[in-house]
Amino acid sequence: MAKKLIIEHLNAWFGNVQALKDINLDIEENGVTAVIGPSGCGKTTFVRCLNRIHEVVDNAKVNGSVLLDGENIYSNTMDPVLVRRRIGMVFQKPNPFPSMSIFENVAAGIRLNGSKKKNEIADRVEKSIKMSALWDEVKDKLYKSATALSGGQQQRLCIARTIAIEPEVILMDEPASALDPISTARIEELIQQIKERYTIVIVTHNMQQAARVSDYTGFFLLGELIEFNKTSDIFTNPKDKKTEDYITGRFG
Amino acid sequence: MNSFSYLKRRILNRFMLFLSYGSAAFGVVILFLILSYIIIKGASSINLDFFIKLPKPTGETGGGIANAIVGSFIVVGIASLIAIPVGVMSGIYLAEFGKNKFASLIRYFADVMNGIPSIVTGIVAYVFVVVPMHGFSALAGGIALSIMMIPIITRTSEELIKMVPDTIREAGLALGIPQWKVILFIVLRTASTGIVTGIMLAVARVGGETAPLLFTAFNNSFMSFRLDQPISTMTVLIYNYASSPYPDWNAIAWGSAFVLIIIVLVVNILSKMFTNTKYSL
Numbered sequence A: 001m002a003k004k005l006i007i008e009h010l011n012a013w014f015g016n017v018q019a020l021k022d023i024n025l026d027i028e029e030n031g032v033t034a035v036i037g038p039s040g041c042g043k044t045t046f047v048r049c050l051n052r053i054h055e056v057v058d059n060a061k062v063n064g065s066v067l068l069d070g071e072n073i074y075s076n077t078m079d080p081v082l083v084r085r086r087i088g089m090v091f092q093k094p095n096p097f098p099s100m101s102i103f104e105n106v107a108a109g110i111r112l113n114g115s116k117k118k119n120e121i122a123d124r125v126e127k128s129i130k131m132s133a134l135w136d137e138v139k140d141k142l143y144k145s146a147t148a149l150s151g152g153q154q155q156r157l158c159i160a161r162t163i164a165i166e167p168e169v170i171l172m173d174e175p176a177s178a179l180d181p182i183s184t185a186r187i188e189e190l191i192q193q194i195k196e197r198y199t200i201v202i203v204t205h206n207m208q209q210a211a212r213v214s215d216y217t218g219f220f221l222l223g224e225l226i227e228f229n230k231t232s233d234i235f236t237n238p239k240d241k242k243t244e245d246y247i248t249g250r251f252g
Numbered sequence B: 001m002n003s004f005s006y007l008k009r010r011i012l013n014r015f016m017l018f019l020s021y022g023s024a025a026f027g028v029v030i031l032f033l034i035l036s037y038i039i040i041k042g043a044s045s046i047n048l049d050f051f052i053k054l055p056k057p058t059g060e061t062g063g064g065i066a067n068a069i070v071g072s073f074i075v076v077g078i079a080s081l082i083a084i085p086v087g088v089m090s091g092i093y094l095a096e097f098g099k100n101k102f103a104s105l106i107r108y109f110a111d112v113m114n115g116i117p118s119i120v121t122g123i124v125a126y127v128f129v130v131v132p133m134h135g136f137s138a139l140a141g142g143i144a145l146s147i148m149m150i151p152i153i154t155r156t157s158e159e160l161i162k163m164v165p166d167t168i169r170e171a172g173l174a175l176g177i178p179q180w181k182v183i184l185f186i187v188l189r190t191a192s193t194g195i196v197t198g199i200m201l202a203v204a205r206v207g208g209e210t211a212p213l214l215f216t217a218f219n220n221s222f223m224s225f226r227l228d229q230p231i232s233t234m235t236v237l238i239y240n241y242a243s244s245p246y247p248d249w250n251a252i253a254w255g256s257a258f259v260l261i262i263i264v265l266v267v268n269i270l271s272k273m274f275t276n277t278k279y280s281l
C-alpha cells in the first residue's frame, strides 16, 4: 500500500511546553490509523498538526515535516488553506456553526470554497448526510438550526460537513466520545464504508473501538510515540512494556 | 447562635430585596412620568398635517414638521452609512487581530471618544467640516453623528465577535475556507444578531442628539433633500420651538418630542426582537 502521509521529526509546542516530541510514523493510504493514549498525551495535538490547524492557536509552534503524497505540508510554498481542503478534520467536541441551519452547515464548506450550482450542492449535502447516518433523523428539518440537534447528532453533522468537501484524508478526534452505542456503531460502520476512498486517522480512548476499526495503531505517552504497528500486533503482541500496561488497563 | 444569625440573615435579605425593588420601581416611575407627560402634551398636536406639512411662520397656526422628520432620517442615514461599515470593520480588526499595541491604542481611543460630550463632537465637526465647506450642511450633521456612532459600534462589535468561540473559527478553517471568508461569512454571521442590536441602539442613541447638530446641520424652514445645505431635524426643532415664547410653537415641540420618542421606542423594540430570533448564539 502507498503511504499517504509520512511524518518525520514532528515536534509541537504550546508556548514553552512541548506537547509532541519527535514523532515519526507513516499513514497508509485507504487505511484506518488509530491514535491511542492516556488523556493529555498529545493525541489531539498530533492530529491537529496534520492539517495545520495547530498553528492557529496563539503561541503554538510546530517543526518537522509532514509529507502528503510526498509533498511537505509545512514547506513555505504550501498554502495551509489548500492543505486543509485535502485533509479534513472532525473535532473532539461537536462544533456546528450555530447561526446556520443543518443544510447550510453541510453546504458551508462547498459554498465558501467557490460557488457551485444549487442542485449540485443539494446533492452533495444529501449524500454527505446520508453517509454520516444522519439523514433519517434530519431530513424533515434540514432548514432548522443545527444547534437544536443532540450532541451525537451534531457530531455526525460535523462528519457530514467534513465529508462534503471531499478531502483525501479525514482526521477524527474521538468522534464517538459523545455518542450512544448505536450512533457509535453507525460511525464505526461509516468508517468501514468510507475507508475505500479516504485515508482515516482516528483518535480514540476506547481500545475495543481501536481494535475494531483500525488497521494500524499508534500509542502515545507524554507527547512521545511509544509504539506504532499493525493494530493486530499492538493488541496481541505489544513490544513495549508501557503499551502493554496501557492496553491491559494497568494505567491510563 | 445559629437560629439568631439565620433570623438576621432573613431580615437583611428582606431589606436588600426591598431596596432593589424600590430602586427599580423608582426608575420605572420616573420613566413613566416622563413618557406620560410627553404623551399628554404631545399627542394633542398630532394629526395628519403634522407629518406632511411644513412649519408655518410665526403668528400663523397649524403646519407640521415634515421637513424635520425627513431631515432627521437623512442625517441619521448619512451617519449610519459612514459609521456602520467603519465601526463593524474596526470591531472585526480589534477582535480578530487586536493583540498588539496599535489595537490597544485604538481601543483606548474609542473608549475616550465614547466619553466625549456630544457638544464637543459638534464643535469638532464644525471646525473640520462646516468651516472648510463654508456652510452648515446635512453632510456635516451626519458626520458629527457618525463620530459619535463609530466608537459605540466598534466596541460592541468587538465584544460580540470575541464571544464567538474559537472552535467555530477552527471548524471553518478546517474545512479549507480562507480566513477572511471564515471571519466574514461564519464568525460575523454568528455574531450578527448582537451586532445588529448594537447598531440599532447606536442609531437610537444619536437619533436623539441635539448638540452636535446645532452648528453642523443647523436648521432649515423648508423641505430640503440636499446634503450640502442646512437641514431641519426633529431634535433641533424641538430645541428651538420649546425655548420660543409662542405657545403654539411649544405645542409643536411637544408633538415632535412625542414622534421622536415613538421612533426611538420602535427602533429599540426592533432591536430586542432581533436578539430574540433563533439562530443566535
Ligand SMILES: Nc1ncnc2c1ncn2[C@@H]1O[C@H](COP(=O)(O)OP(=O)(O)OP(=O)(O)O)[C@@H](O)[C@H]1O
Residues within 6 Å of the ligand: A014, A017, A019, A037, A038, A039, A040, A041, A042, A043, A044, A045, A046, A057, A092
Ligand atoms: N491550548 C493549549 N494551550 C496550552 N497547552 C495545551 C493546549 N492544548 C493542549 N495543551 C497541552 O498539551 C498537551 C497535549 O494535549 P492534547 O489535547 O493533545 O491531549 P489529548 O491526548 O488529546 O488528551 P485527551 O485525551 O484528554 O483529549 C497536554 O499536556 C495539554 O495540557
Ligand SMILES: [Mg+2]
Residues within 6 Å of the ligand: A043, A044, A045, A092, A173
Ligand atoms: Mg484530545
